[in-house]
């Protein structure tokens with residue numbers, strides 16, 4: 001019979017602390033570098049053993065990702081969104097869970113995202129002792145740091161994930177240096193990010209006879225000038241050509257040149273419109289010389305849709321802010337520039353938030369650290385938020 005309540009939750013978490021820290025330490029000690037699928041799978045196998053021990057079940061999505069189930073599938077479904085991979089290569093020798101004695105702990109992925117992973121697992125454990133009928137899942141990507149290429153369609157498809165709410169376990173970002181009392185952000189909006197590689201073909205010729213060739217570098221440069229005119233800060237549209245190369249020698253009219261253009265937007269409409277404008281600029285010939293004209297081919301290498309600022313997301317944000325006040329935790333609503341799997345999930349139109357994971361600093365660097373006492377407190381905030389979504393669903 002469920003007996004745990006919101007009121008008794010903090011005492012319960014205190015009793016669970018050693019087990020939570022052991023799971024976190026074990027996870028950090030398994031290197032799960034995103035470029036190494038075997039290592040990520042090792043982490044997944046450890047996760048499966050934890051999940052089994054906690055009494056939940058897990059299934060694979062597209063072979064390598066995991067979907068963890070708790071509850072009896074009755075009522076609304078809350079989906080926690082997490083990942084197993086990290087950006088830390090094994091050669092960096094950073095896979096040591098290192099407590100600094102003052103509550104701070106460093107190590108590979110301790111904040112992004114293994115702290116968030118254990119928070120999600122223990123929120124599931126708490127909920128299973130609070131409710132009889134419920135449906136709480138956690139999706140764990142094997143390659144979020146590469147944009148989850150084989151999970152993004154699942155995340156964006158409501159009939160696939162069947163969730164009514166999504167909560168991203170990416171780090172809770174401190175609004176200033178990470179201290180025990182700093183404000184942590186709950187994310188209601190993230191910009192989208194897309195990148196396109198393109199190659200411009202001209203006609204090479206001896207530089208002494210430029211009229212016989214078609215300069216691909218010039219044709220590329222003309223495109224760059226037009227692409228950059230799409231920048232529109234007022235509407236949060238940022239376009240940048242950040243890489244170019246081309247030509248074979250100083251004495252040759254270059255026949256080929258390549259570049260990468262990327263852009264960031266706040267809305268789906270902005271993303272679609274900007275993508276179309278960019279492709280128009282790329283496809284149109286920019287140098288015409290007699291019979292000759294340049295051509296351009298391209299590949300869209302990244303397309304992360306924006307997590308839009310939607311009224312439905314604010315229902316979740318307001319619950320988090322309410323519960324944070326009740327629990328006396330400093331939390332504020334924020335917008336983040338970078339993307340996460342929640343961007344893909346958001347494209348499914350289901351209300352979601354992100355940044356509910358570990359209080360972290362310097363993620364993706366060799367200084368990555370968390371503040372453990374607040375991580376424990378935030379399991380309470382996460383659980384209370386999930387509890388209210390499950391029990392107050394209309």
Ligand SMILES: [Zn+2]
Pocket residue numbers: 083112113144170171340
């Ligand atoms: Zn992450």
